Amino acid sequence: MPRTLEPELQRALAERVRYCHEMGIYDFYRRESAFPDETLPPTFQSELREEMSPKKSAAVASIAHSSLAAIAVNPEQGVSDPSAALKMIREDLGDCTRCKLHQQGRKQIVFGVGNPRAELMFVGEGPGADEDAQGEPFVGRAGQLLNNMIKAMGLRREDVYIANIVKCRPPGNRQPERDECETCSPFLMRQIAAIKPKAIVALGATAAKNLLAINAPMTELRGRWYDFKPAAGDPSWPGSRLAVTYHPAFLLRDPRQKGEAWKDLQMVMKYLGIEPPKKPAEEAR
Numbered sequence: 475m476p477r478t479l480e481p482e483l484q485r486a487l488a489e490r491v492r493y494c495h496e497m498g499i500y501d502f503y504r505r506e507s508a509f510p511d512e513t514l515p516p517t518f519q520s521e522l523r524e525e526m527s528p529k530k531s532a533a534v535a536s537i538a539h540s541s542l543a544a545i546a547v548n549p550e551q552g553v554s555d556p557s558a559a560l561k562m563i564r565e566d567l568g569d570c571t572r573c574k575l576h577q578q579g580r581k582q583i584v585f586g587v588g589n590p591r592a593e594l595m596f597v598g599e600g601p602g603a604d605e606d607a608q609g610e611p612f613v614g615r616a617g618q619l620l621n622n623m624i625k626a627m628g629l630r631r632e633d634v635y636i637a638n639i640v641k642c643r644p645p646g647n648r649q650p651e652r653d654e655c656e657t658c659s660p661f662l663m664r665q666i667a668a669i670k671p672k673a674i675v676a677l678g679a680t681a682a683k684n685l686l687a688i689n690a691p692m693t694e695l696r697g698r699w700y701d702f703k704p705a706a707g708d709p710s711w712p713g714s715r716l717a718v719t720y721h722p723a724f725l726l727r728d729p730r731q732k733g734e735a736w737k738d739l740q741m742v743m744k745y746l747g748i749e750p751p752k753k754p755a756e757e758a759r
Contacts, residue, residue: 548664548706556590559668563661567641573657575642575650581606583642586665588635593746595635595671595714596620597662598721599680600650606643611636616722620677623722623735627743628751635669637662639684655684663704666714673742674702674714678721685716692720696738699745717742 549566550559564585570576584601587610596612604614612620621631640650640658650658666674676682682695685702695718703713719738720731743750 550664550668551706553668556668556670560586560590560665563664563668567661570641570658573642573654575640575644575654578645580642582609584609584611584638585641586635586637587611588631589633590635590669592633592635592669593672594629594633594742595637595666595669595674596624596677597674597681597685598636598638598677600638600640601643602647602723603643611638612722615726619722619725623739626736626751627739628748635665635671637665639681649680655680659684664706666702667704667707667711670708670711671714673746674716675738675742676716676718678724681721682718686718692718696720696734697741699741715745 548563550562553559553562567583567585570583580601584605588595598611601611602614602616604617605611611617620636624631624634639655639662641661642658644650644654674685676685676695679692679695682692683689686695686700688695698717700716700718701713702716703711707713717738720735725732725735740750742748
């Protein structure tokens with residue numbers, strides 16, 4: 475039988491979870507206790523008391539002995555409607571001040587847009603000036619090219635979901651820094667877990683490297699599938715397949731690579747069972 479926590483321990487645990495959220499930690503796992511009885515060794519209890527307040531120490535001890543397999547800490551977990559789950563994630567994000575980007579000229583948070591039940595999700599790097607002004611990802615010149623790419627696949631922008639690694643515009647459209655990505659990406663992972671897309675397309679090296687935790691050039695990242703599933707995902711969901719292609723902004727700078735990007739999208743279309751339009755290559759130009 476699961477052990478029921480006393481109200482005092484529940485409050486202490488909630489306090490600890492809120493603290494971890496502020497630190498950018500959203501996924502928790504439990505290891506089986508190495509001790510068969512209900513009492514932690516006195517030396518370990520002493521160490522806990524020295525490092526933590528009595529409430530937090532009691533909460534950690536309770537977690538160690540709890541028969542729960544995992545602790546759901548994200549408010550949207552258990553919500554079956556992806557629209558409602560995304561709304562809860564956005565509310566949890568709030569007027570985010572978790573990293574320095576909120577002090578560097580951002581106008582607003584750019585959360586994400588599209589179909590909450592999309593089979594296909596695009597993930598870019600971060601908002602630019604147009605996105606920061608309108609509060610929606612990929613609405614500038616690169617966004618117009620992305621729209622054409624989506625249309626060339628036989629889809630509409632409204633059919634897919636679009637988001638970025640970071641949700642605030644880096645100053646001067648610079649590349650997001652590592653700490654900014656690490657602080658913001660848990661919210662993207664929660665979005666992916668809520669939407670449960672069948673396929674994800676990482677747009678550009680920054681998106682690919684942050685999603686896959688692989689430091690490799692685009693030439694090595696492209697042309698293959700990756701299995702992808704956020705740690706916070708529903709255990710019954712098998713996860714997504716992830717492909718990598720060039721960022722639309724890069725394609726604007728080097729139009730010669732549009733043909734290579736179209737090959738990547740054709741791979742995605744084949745996996746999703748999407749019939750190509752009659753003149754797809756022309757639509758993407």
